[in-house]
Amino acid sequence: MLLSFGGPEGPDDVVPFLENVTRGRGIPRERLKEVGQHYFLFGGVSPINDQNRELLAALREEFAAHGTDLPVHWGNRNWAPYLTDTLRELTAAGHRRILTLATSAYASYSGCRQYRENLADALATLEGEGLTPPRVDKLRHYFNHPGFVRPMVDSTLAALAALPEDVRAGAHLAFTTHSIPTAAADTSGPAEGHGDGGAYVAQHLDVARLIADAVREETGTEHPWRLVYQSRSGAPHIPWLEPDICDHLEAVQGEGAKAVVMVPIGFVSDHMEVKYDLDTEATAKAAELGLPVARAATVGADPRFAAAVRELVLERAATERGLAPQRCALGALGPSHDLCPVGCCPARAPRPAAAGADSPYA
Numbered sequence: 001m002l003l004s005f006g007g008p009e010g011p012d013d014v015v016p017f018l019e020n021v022t023r024g025r026g027i028p029r030e031r032l033k034e035v036g037q038h039y040f041l042f043g044g045v046s047p048i049n050d051q052n053r054e055l056l057a058a059l060r061e062e063f064a065a066h067g068t069d070l071p072v073h074w075g076n077r078n079w080a081p082y083l084t085d086t087l088r089e090l091t092a093a094g095h096r097r098i099l100t101l102a103t104s105a106y107a108s109y110s111g112c113r114q115y116r117e118n119l120a121d122a123l124a125t126l127e128g129e130g131l132t133p134p135r136v137d138k139l140r141h142y143f144n145h146p147g148f149v150r151p152m153v154d155s156t157l158a159a160l161a162a163l164p165e166d167v168r169a170g171a172h173l174a175f176t177t178h179s180i181p182t183a184a185a186d187t188s189g190p191a192e193g194h195g196d197g198g199a200y201v202a203q204h205l206d207v208a209r210l211i212a213d214a215v216r217e218e219t220g221t222e223h224p225w226r227l228v229y230q231s232r233s234g235a236p237h238i239p240w241l242e243p244d245i246c247d248h249l250e251a252v253q254g255e256g257a258k259a260v261v262m263v264p265i266g267f268v269s270d271h272m273e274v275k276y277d278l279d280t281e282a283t284a285k286a287a288e289l290g291l292p293v294a295r296a297a298t299v300g301a302d303p304r305f306a307a308a309v310r311e312l313v314l315e316r317a318a319t320e321r322g323l324a325p326q327r328c329a330l331g332a333l334g335p336s337h338d339l340c341p342v343g344c345c346p347a348r349a350p351r352p353a354a355a356g357a358d359s360p361y362a
């Protein structure tokens with residue numbers, strides 16, 4: 001089951017969608033109005049749903065081509081098809097084990113535990129309806145899987161090539177991801193890794209370094225790089241990860257950058273955070289500065305990513321059968337855990353979470 005964020009499919013969906021996203025999360029009204037405008041600029045349609053439909057098609061094709069006889073379904077946190085409805089249908093059809101793939105590659109409360117909480121809520125709902133909850137697992141984080149990293153190396157090279165030739169060699173790389181509160185970053189990942197930036201920052205830095213190294217090898221040019229952040233929300237007095245991409249563009253121009261390639265390593269598809277916050281807002285900021293920019297594509301439905309997912313599914317199935325499969329990973333951190341340990345990416349207010357060592361479900 002593809003586990004994703006969900007997004008509006010028309011103007012009438014925008015406000016109810018934002019209400020779903022922000023229920024009990026204390027996001028300022030002003031920010032919500034602003035984000036609503038971003039969606040209305042795109043006709044009230046988030047690109048994320050069609051991108052997930054493409055990924056589903058790519059996964060089904062990849063499974064079929066290799067005789068992997070597994071049905072692939074889709075459920076979202078914030079919009080139809082809701083994950084509770086998908087889980088109910090699968091349970092009613094007799095499926096007893098469901099392996100989920102989240103469209104978030106890294107550890108963090110928002111990218112991992114919150115999905116696990118949503119799964120626990122859904123299982124509780126099914127139980128309340130008299131159904132026996134199925135066992136639900138979650139694939140390990142794939143940020144450092146070659147099927148995730150290599151397509152982004154290629155898209156970074158393509159974005160560099162799209163810059164005017166006279167500024168290309170002097171281009172900086174800005175690896176960008178969703179800002180989160182520093183308190184959430186510091187406690188991301190397993191407890192033993194908690195500290196400055198936690199697993200969230202460490203994992204992104206590992207991916208950024210891998211791509212920067214591959215780009216240097218390919219082009220023979222050393223492009224200065226930095227990990228930067230975007231899409232901040234929340235109250236201004238609460239610290240979130242910085243620098244923001246727009247401030248960064250201004251700073252590197254001051255340092256003599258001739259151009260910037262924005263590489264959205266934090267995102268799995270070119271959804272709204274990419275289309276608005278980078279392609280609209282940051283690109284306008286760069287134009288104001290007179291700084292040429294290009295934006296690298298996310299992995300989306302790249303066949304190498306679909307192949308990686310199949311590999312991860314087979315790997316997990318082998319592990320579950322007591323085998324010791326090869327667990328592919330690039331970079332310095334090694335393959336991530338299969339089962340989130342107790343205390344991984346803790347919530348501020350503890351809630352039941354499925355598909356982890358502290359799951360109340362089997």
Ligand SMILES: CC1=C(CCC(=O)O)c2cc3nc(cc4[nH]c(cc5[nH]c(cc1n2)c(C)c5CCC(=O)O)c(CCC(=O)O)c4C)C(CCC(=O)O)=C3C
Binds near residue numbers: 008181233
């Ligand atoms: C780490 C992370 C990812 C990446 C991992 C992953 O992909 O899961 C991500 C993805 C996404 N975030 C998305 C949309 C939104 N995120 C919001 C709010 C927030 N995101 C946060 C974090 C993340 N978010 C946080 C800490 C908040 C603050 C409040 C809270 O803790 O909830 C809000 C509320 C308004 C605002 O604050 O901007 C919206 C509308 C969409 C859909 C885009 C589309 O429609 O194409 C996607 C893929």
Ligand SMILES: [Fe+2]
Binds near residue numbers: 178
């Ligand atoms: Fe978000």
